[in-house]
Amino acid sequence: MSDSTPTATPDRPEALPPQSSPVDPAVAGAVGKGPAHGSGGTGQLSWWRGDGGEGTRRNLGLIGVLVVLILIGIATRPDLYGDSSWVWNNILTILKLASVVGVVTVGMTFVIIGGGIDLSVGAIVALAGVWCTTLATQSYGAGGMIFTALVVGMCVGLVNGLLVSYGKLVPFIATLAMMVAARGLAAQISGKQTQVSDNAAINGIASTSLLGIPLLVYILAAVVAAGWVLLNRTTFGRRTVAVGGNPEAARLAGINVRRHTVLLYALSGLCCGIAAIMLTAQATSAQAAMANLYELDAIAAAIIGGTLLSGGRGTIVGSLLGVIIFSTITNLFAINGLSTEAQNMVKGGIIVAAVLVQQFQFRSFTQFLGRNRLTTG
Amino acid sequence: MTTHEAAADPAHTATGPLVEAPADAVPGEVVLRLTDVVKTFPGVRALDGVQLEVRAGEVHCLLGQNGAGKSTLIKVLAGVHRPDSGQVEWRGQPAEFANPQAAMRAGIATIYQELDLVEDLSVAENAFLGHEPRRAGFVRRGQMARRTRQILGRLGHGEIPPGRMVRALPAAGKQIVSMARALSHEARLIIMDEPSAVLAHDEVGNLFRIIRELTAQGIAVIYISHRMEEIREIGDRVTVLKDGRTTAANLPARDTPTRDLVARMTGRTIEYVFPDRPADSGTGAELLRVDGLTRSGEFADVSLGVRAGEIVGIAGLVGSGRSELLETIYGARRAHAGTIRMGGHALRPGSVGAAVRAGMGMAPEERKSQALLLGEPIYRNVTLATFGRYARLGFTDAGRERAEADRIADSLELRPRDVRRPVRTLSGGNQQKVVVGRWLLGDTRLLLLDEPTRGVDVGARAELYQVIRELAARGVGVLLVSSEVPEVLGLADRVLVMREGRMVREAPAGELDENTVLDLVMAGSLMEGAPA
Numbered sequence: 001m002s003d004s005t006p007t008a009t010p011d012r013p014e015a016l017p018p019q020s021s022p023v024d025p026a027v028a029g030a031v032g033k034g035p036a037h038g039s040g041g042t043g044q045l046s047w048w049r050g051d052g053g054e055g056t057r058r059n060l061g062l063i064g065v066l067v068v069l070i071l072i073g074i075a076t077r078p079d080l081y082g083d084s085s086w087v088w089n090n091i092l093t094i095l096k097l098a099s100v101v102g103v104v105t106v107g108m109t110f111v112i113i114g115g116g117i118d119l120s121v122g123a124i125v126a127l128a129g130v131w132c133t134t135l136a137t138q139s140y141g142a143g144g145m146i147f148t149a150l151v152v153g154m155c156v157g158l159v160n161g162l163l164v165s166y167g168k169l170v171p172f173i174a175t176l177a178m179m180v181a182a183r184g185l186a187a188q189i190s191g192k193q194t195q196v197s198d199n200a201a202i203n204g205i206a207s208t209s210l211l212g213i214p215l216l217v218y219i220l221a222a223v224v225a226a227g228w229v230l231l232n233r234t235t236f237g238r239r240t241v242a243v244g245g246n247p248e249a250a251r252l253a254g255i256n257v258r259r260h261t262v263l264l265y266a267l268s269g270l271c272c273g274i275a276a277i278m279l280t281a282q283a284t285s286a287q288a289a290m291a292n293l294y295e296l297d298a299i300a301a302a303i304i305g306g307t308l309l310s311g312g313r314g315t316i317v318g319s320l321l322g323v324i325i326f327s328t329i330t331n332l333f334a335i336n337g338l339s340t341e342a343q344n345m346v347k348g349g350i351i352v353a354a355v356l357v358q359q360f361q362f363r364s365f366t367q368f369l370g371r372n373r374l375t376t377g
Numbered sequence: 378m379t380t381h382e383a384a385a386d387p388a389h390t391a392t393g394p395l396v397e398a399p400a401d402a403v404p405g406e407v408v409l410r411l412t413d414v415v416k417t418f419p420g421v422r423a424l425d426g427v428q429l430e431v432r433a434g435e436v437h438c439l440l441g442q443n444g445a446g447k448s449t450l451i452k453v454l455a456g457v458h459r460p461d462s463g464q465v466e467w468r469g470q471p472a473e474f475a476n477p478q479a480a481m482r483a484g485i486a487t488i489y490q491e492l493d494l495v496e497d498l499s500v501a502e503n504a505f506l507g508h509e510p511r512r513a514g515f516v517r518r519g520q521m522a523r524r525t526r527q528i529l530g531r532l533g534h535g536e537i538p539p540g541r542m543v544r545a546l547p548a549a550g551k552q553i554v555s556m557a558r559a560l561s562h563e564a565r566l567i568i569m570d571e572p573s574a575v576l577a578h579d580e581v582g583n584l585f586r587i588i589r590e591l592t593a594q595g596i597a598v599i600y601i602s603h604r605m606e607e608i609r610e611i612g613d614r615v616t617v618l619k620d621g622r623t624t625a626a627n628l629p630a631r632d633t634p635t636r637d638l639v640a641r642m643t644g645r646t647i648e649y650v651f652p653d654r655p656a657d658s659g660t661g662a663e664l665l666r667v668d669g670l671t672r673s674g675e676f677a678d679v680s681l682g683v684r685a686g687e688i689v690g691i692a693g694l695v696g697s698g699r700s701e702l703l704e705t706i707y708g709a710r711r712a713h714a715g716t717i718r719m720g721g722h723a724l725r726p727g728s729v730g731a732a733v734r735a736g737m738g739m740a741p742e743e744r745k746s747q748a749l750l751l752g753e754p755i756y757r758n759v760t761l762a763t764f765g766r767y768a769r770l771g772f773t774d775a776g777r778e779r780a781e782a783d784r785i786a787d788s789l790e791l792r793p794r795d796v797r798r799p800v801r802t803l804s805g806g807n808q809q810k811v812v813v814g815r816w817l818l819g820d821t822r823l824l825l826l827d828e829p830t831r832g833v834d835v836g837a838r839a840e841l842y843q844v845i846r847e848l849a850a851r852g853v854g855v856l857l858v859s860s861e862v863p864e865v866l867g868l869a870d871r872v873l874v875m876r877e878g879r880m881v882r883e884a885p886a887g888e889l890d891e892n893t894v895l896d897l898v899m900a901g902s903l904m905e906g907a908p909a
Binding site for chain 2: 233234235236237238241242245246248249250251252253254255256312313
């Protein structure tokens with residue numbers, strides 16, 4: 001490793017060739033704040049400049065937003081926040097609220113990092129929910145229902161992926177078509193009726209708690225943990241970043257870009273299947289109109305979480321924080337007895353603000369590239 | 378109008394002058410003068426003291442190899458780049474164009490090599506893009522169409538409907554639209570960057586007729602082409618660029634011997650240092666065998682072989698099919714005919730994965746867009762093709778990857794050395810080391826290098842040459858493409874010359890010299906027709 005370099009000089013800038021010194025303002029700004037970076041030597045980068053540094057900084061910002069939201073809650077309802085058991089229950093309420101969309105967002109984050117978009121997630125949740133609550137499926141018991149939801153979700157995602165990678169459809173169009181078609185199929189299967197789930201085990205998923213924490217929150221935690229490992233510690237995650245960051249480079253490095261794209265959409269579909277079971281359990285029923293506009297919630301959460309819409313960059317933790325910020329806002333309005341209309345306006349504002357901040361950073365990055373472009377002869 | 382009549386081509390049938398001559402245009406007057414213009418980009422001095430003098434009514438040819446600075450010079454004139462130092466004098470006044478609009482308003486129109494047309498707008502909308510005739514904020518479509526038709530008619534292409542989408546036009550038609558755009562401004566200087574590259578022979582004749590019309594009106598034309606016979610036919614004076622400097626100015630286009638021009642283009646100011654060739658190169662077993670490889674429109678019937686430990690260089694101009702050939706061998710494009718064998722086994726066509734598994738690696742032409750994940754750390758770029766091998770059960774091994782990347786970084790003397798730094802913070806030369814280093818991991822037996830030293834400064838070049846030679850000494854076969862002839866001659870053991878999609882010469886590097894190769898790559902005349 002680099003630490004073994006005996007001639008490590010304390011001032012890193014000298015080790016850089018002059019043309020590599022411009023650093024984007026985001027990093028430059030952080031240089032001033034970092035307390036212990038100066039003694040790193042040639043081979044060392046402070047933690048915030050290493051692999052995960054930028055994502056970590058961004059996530060700290062999101063936690064800051066979360067803190068502000070909670071402070072607003074304390075300021076507006078000091079009576080409620082004075083009661084510690086209420087505070088604990090409220091946290092669980094927020095997490096429970098975040099659980100279903102959170103699971104969908106994990107899949108969405110993979111698709112977006114991989115350079116795509118999935119507008120059909122809400123429709124897939126509805127289709128998987130309806131399919132697993134038909135009388136025929138319910139007759140197979142809880143296992144059959146769960147299996148059906150997961151398989152239906154994954155298959156629909158697979159079709160999305162095939163359309164995008166082998167049919168060469170623009171992801172927006174392919175999944176928009178799937179969004180319409182899957183809702184249509186869900187309505188067809190259910191006969192536009194609400195299908196009640198009679199399975200106690202399924203319904204129990206929403207009402208059971210372990211150690212005082214709802215099972216739904218455990219499921220969210222498990223999916224987020226699995227997603228984090230998959231993205232950060234596996235070849236699948238590495239391929240995702242490569243395919244989204246520079247598909248041509250990935251292809252020329254021997255990565256099967258098409259196959260990987262199919263897998264990404266299948267993964268998103270699988271997450272939708274999991275979410276379908278959770279949502280069905282919460283409502284003890286399923287219908288074609290369920291999970292309405294989940295695609296927008298999931299995309300918005302991923303974007304707020306720092307996932308680059310053009311692909312190649314994003315974090316699972318950021319997406320999770322994005323979802324939690326949204327449900328905290330919802331909760332904030334609920335405890336203050338405010339209308340959902342006002343709530344939606346604030347949510348819209350937050351999305352715009354997050355994207356503006358991101359664009360600013362992105363622009364400084366592209367300016368950096370522009371300055372360095374070699375235009376010779 | 379006497380000058381116009383004198384120069385009129387008999388084939389010209391349009392009535393009236395092509396354009397209204399600028400009222401104050403004086404033929405022979407110097408309209409543009411550049412003195413000591415310098416333009417640097419990080420890591421490269423693209424223009425390093427350019428002198429240029431262009432007179433009204435002349436066709437001034439710019440000659441220079443790839444990388445000589447022609448494109449940068451054009452962009453300075455067109456207001457895309459601003460020079461770091463030096464004077465630009467436009468019609469007797471010092472001028473600095475803040476943006477392309479300013480240059481256009483001043484009367485400088487540029488027709489780029491990659492035509493900058495909006496494909497989904499109509500011919501008329503493209504011709505008047507940005508300065509549409511309008512009244513009260515509404516575009517006067519009728520007037521725009523009428524004026525477009527007028528200009529097209531005078532260009533000899535009245536058959537192009539102003540309402541047609543540009544997308545639907547052939548390459549020559551698009552070029553006419555670009556020209557119409559230049560004329561829709563009252564241009565006094567029109568810059569044409571390799572305008573004939575996309576044209577068939579009879580279309581080039583028409584282009585020349587138009588150029589003569591323009592110059593007869595006192596309009597100056599800067600004409601860039603690699604084709605010597607075009608320069609002879611249409612040019613008045615020639616300025617030669619080399620490594621960002623003017624090496625010869627205002628030579629007579631018709632009588633300057635080709636040898637002299639080529640010498641001015643190649644006269645080295647910087648000596649490249651190439652590693653010595655071992656005596657036994659080219660004696661290894663044959664690794665790659667390509668037979669009759671064809672992709673219509675790009676290259677035809679190419680056969681070649683690369684032996685273990687041998688460096689084979691392909692010399693050719695941009696557009697000669699060399700990059701396409703390399704990508705086809707690598708499986709990134711699918712051949713229409715022919716076979717590719719690695720170590721005697723035929724490769725599955727059109728599969729990069731199969732090529733990589735067979736032991737091929739490629740450093741593509743466009744580093745940033747084709748090879749690198751710029752925001753990702755260096756080590757992940759180095760292991761982009763091999764991270765799967767270090768993984769266990771699908772879990773990546775970051776420690777192992779960093780260790781391998783560290784090893785590569787040491788052997789390539791990567792600077793800065795920290796492999797966790799984002800690759801975008803590296804200079805061009807070090808980025809190229811990352812791309813080449815990627816294939817030093819794993820068991821690459823054949824390395825395909827497309828323009829490995831483009832945008833790489835002189836010092837890093839020598840290091841890269843050394844790395845490539847050392848690879849060959851270890852038994853790796855190297856197939857190298859470069860538009861810099863000295864690089865091919867200095868580095869390769871065997872040289873293939875490619876022109877217009879065909880191999881025209883194969884010889885050991887020692888038997889060729891730069892002028893011979895340049896003559897071969899540039900001899901291509903339009904009379905021979907487009908590549909098959």
